[in-house]
Amino acid sequence: MTVMESSLSTEIMYRKPQGPWQLAARRFVRHRIGVVSSLILLFIVGLVILGPAWFISEDAAFRPDPMRINSPPSADHWLGTDEVGRDILARIIYGGRVSLLVGLLAMLVAITAGVLLGSLAGYFGGIVDSLIMRFTDVMLSIPGIFLIIALSVFMGPSMRTIILAIGFLNWMSVARVVRSLFLSLKEQDFVLAARCLGVKDGRIMWGHILPNAMAPVVVAATLTVGSAILTETAVSYLGLGIQPPTPSWGNMLKNAQDLIWTAPWVAIFPGAMIFFTTLCINFMGDALRDALDPRMQL
Amino acid sequence: MTRYIIKRLLISIPVLLGISLVAFFLVQASGDPMAVYISNPNLSAEDIARLEKAYGFDKPVYVQYFYWLRKAIVGDWGQSFLTHQDVLLMIRQRLGNTLILMGTSFAITLIISLALGMYSATHQYSPADYLVTAFSFFGYSMPSFWFGLMLIIIFAVKFREWGLPYLPAAGMYPIRGEPSFFQLIRHLILPATVLSLISVAKYTRYLRSSMLEVIGQDYIRTARAKGLSERVILWRHAFKNAVIPLLTIIMLDIPQLFSGALITEQVFAWPGMGRMYWEHAVWIDYPVLMGIILLVSTLVVLCNLLADISYAIVDPRIRLS
Numbered sequence: 001m002t003v004m005e006s007s008l009s010t011e012i013m014y015r016k017p018q019g020p021w022q023l024a025a026r027r028f029v030r031h032r033i034g035v036v037s038s039l040i041l042l043f044i045v046g047l048v049i050l051g052p053a054w055f056i057s058e059d060a061a062f063r064p065d066p067m068r069i070n071s072p073p074s075a076d077h078w079l080g081t082d083e084v085g086r087d088i089l090a091r092i093i094y095g096g097r098v099s100l101l102v103g104l105l106a107m108l109v110a111i112t113a114g115v116l117l118g119s120l121a122g123y124f125g126g127i128v129d130s131l132i133m134r135f136t137d138v139m140l141s142i143p144g145i146f147l148i149i150a151l152s153v154f155m156g157p158s159m160r161t162i163i164l165a166i167g168f169l170n171w172m173s174v175a176r177v178v179r180s181l182f183l184s185l186k187e188q189d190f191v192l193a194a195r196c197l198g199v200k201d202g203r204i205m206w207g208h209i210l211p212n213a214m215a216p217v218v219v220a221a222t223l224t225v226g227s228a229i230l231t232e233t234a235v236s237y238l239g240l241g242i243q244p245p246t247p248s249w250g251n252m253l254k255n256a257q258d259l260i261w262t263a264p265w266v267a268i269f270p271g272a273m274i275f276f277t278t279l280c281i282n283f284m285g286d287a288l289r290d291a292l293d294p295r296m297q298l
Numbered sequence: 299m300t301r302y303i304i305k306r307l308l309i310s311i312p313v314l315l316g317i318s319l320v321a322f323f324l325v326q327a328s329g330d331p332m333a334v335y336i337s338n339p340n341l342s343a344e345d346i347a348r349l350e351k352a353y354g355f356d357k358p359v360y361v362q363y364f365y366w367l368r369k370a371i372v373g374d375w376g377q378s379f380l381t382h383q384d385v386l387l388m389i390r391q392r393l394g395n396t397l398i399l400m401g402t403s404f405a406i407t408l409i410i411s412l413a414l415g416m417y418s419a420t421h422q423y424s425p426a427d428y429l430v431t432a433f434s435f436f437g438y439s440m441p442s443f444w445f446g447l448m449l450i451i452i453f454a455v456k457f458r459e460w461g462l463p464y465l466p467a468a469g470m471y472p473i474r475g476e477p478s479f480f481q482l483i484r485h486l487i488l489p490a491t492v493l494s495l496i497s498v499a500k501y502t503r504y505l506r507s508s509m510l511e512v513i514g515q516d517y518i519r520t521a522r523a524k525g526l527s528e529r530v531i532l533w534r535h536a537f538k539n540a541v542i543p544l545l546t547i548i549m550l551d552i553p554q555l556f557s558g559a560l561i562t563e564q565v566f567a568w569p570g571m572g573r574m575y576w577e578h579a580v581w582i583d584y585p586v587l588m589g590i591i592l593l594v595s596t597l598v599v600l601c602n603l604l605a606d607i608s609y610a611i612v613d614p615r616i617r618l619s
Binding site: 134135137138139140141142143144145146147149150151153154226230233234237238239240250253256257260261264267268270271272274275278279281282283286 | 557
């Protein structure tokens with residue numbers, strides 16, 4: 001009994017105090033699927049960035065080869081070739097650069113807009129809050145794909161258009177979460193203390209309150225990358241997103257529908273990449289949520 | 299109660315106006331509505347100027363908005379630039395087909411997600427529960443158009459090759475032969491499955507977690523202590539309370555359902571409103587685009603209103619807050 005007690009107390013005594021991020025990292029590692037997904041994601045990102053320098057030639061991805069139109073997967077072309085004889089693996093790697101970049105940048109646009117509007121609404125309250133929240137309601141009522149299609153048509157389909165369009169149609173949930181966090185955090189003593197010291201509103205909002213509201217924003221940011229990739233690929237599949245010859249995982253499937261009778265591999269592999277990438281992102285987001293949720297103790 | 303309904307009604311008016319503003323400025327102001335005519339070689343510059351004047355495009359944008367709004371309120375949504383048909387009439391011809399698809403998929407979604415969600419909540423941490431959780435992650439990571447293509451490859455292409463009974467890959471009825479109810483069902487199976495997948499994944503997870511939360515509460519323990527049968531406890535006591543937050547999620551998801559329907563209609567060549575939207579978007583036919591966005595968003599606002607009112611009837615706590 002005494003032995004156990006003493007070992008327990010020494011353990012407590014010698015345990016270093018942990019910061020919140022260290023605790024979060026420990027919790028994250030315990031989510032095994034989340035860790036595996038993050039590793040796979042890292043591999044996909046590495047492959048997409050380094051692939052062209054490493055084993056894929058630009059020719060294979062962009063130059064049509066009339067001798068090998070729609071050839072099935074083989075030793076030369078691991079994932080087969082498409083309707084003009086380009087290597088599908090090479091196009092998946094080049095297309096991945098585009099799709100992942102669009103996902104990341106659209107997430108940045110969405111998170112910036114969401115954090116900005118949400119913090120303004122939550123911090124100032126009153127008429128600012130009502131106006132911003134009504135605007136949020138309006139944006140939540142319009143089906144996103146419809147507006148993205150309209151914007152792509154009118155502004156001309158391009159990478160910039162699709163990034164901005166997806167970004168501006170995905171900030172609403174972030175804004176709501178940030179607003180509700182600001183509503184409760186602004187009543188806390190540290191905000192009062194800052195105000196007594198004469199700290200300006202902008203600095204209180206983004207220097208003092210925002211760091212305390214980061215955890216859900218990080219989770220939302222991760223999940224937004226996934227949904228942004230799904231949206232980009234869907235719009236590109238409809239022919240209104242990323243324009244050929246630039247490949248994206250979505251526009252590679254644009255012509256696939258006519259080919260599924262004769263060359264199903266053209267349709268299978270790019271979509272599988274979208275699916276696995278989004279799946280990994282969602283598992284990672286789930287692990288982050290578990291890791292950053294302060295209610296969960298370890 | 300009446301006061302609550304009136305309050306909710308009054309809130310939705312500015313939201314509807316806001317929707318029309320956003321739609322108008324995004325659709326009309328970001329593009330050139332005359333683009334269809336300018337590309338027509340038979341029209342001279344004077345003709346185009348005359349048309350611009352006739353449509354009111356020479357006026358400032360906010361004046362155009364009020365002109366447009368005044369007409370839209372009384373049901374004059376303009377004519378398509380492409381077919382010169384009345385926009386409302388065109389929408390009415392296609393809306394039904396979209397609602398058939400959405401309604402079927404909604405019914406499938408409810409049945410499957412209720413069954414899966416209830417099962418995995420009552421069998422927490424069982425292998426089946428893990429399987430359901432995995433399935434729901436798969437479901438909402440799935441690009442719906444690709445899922446549709448895969449289903450076509452398997453059930454339309456491969457099944458036909460293997461000599462099995464196969465399903466049609468496109469349309470609502472066969473091109474030849476009489477349209478029949480049986481044919482409609484056959485054509486509905488694949489698109490309705492695709493449209494249901496994401497919602498099934500989502501609602502299953504929500505129902506599971508909200509059931510688990512309710513089951514942990516005191517009044518369920520009381521019901522068990524009274525000796526009620528497990529079935530009565532689950533369905534009459536727990537389910538009723540667990541399903542309320544789920545209803546909110548379902549209502550908030552209606553816009554996504556319309557977005558999903560657009561993509562699904564495109565994959566399966568389903569002659570619905572989403573497909574019409576896409577066809578006319580390519581031609582920059584903005585009266586049709588405006589009309590569809592406005593109609594869909596208004597439906598969404600109305601559904602939210604109905605949902606809020608019905609919760610207030612079901613759950614008295616909501617009215618107070």
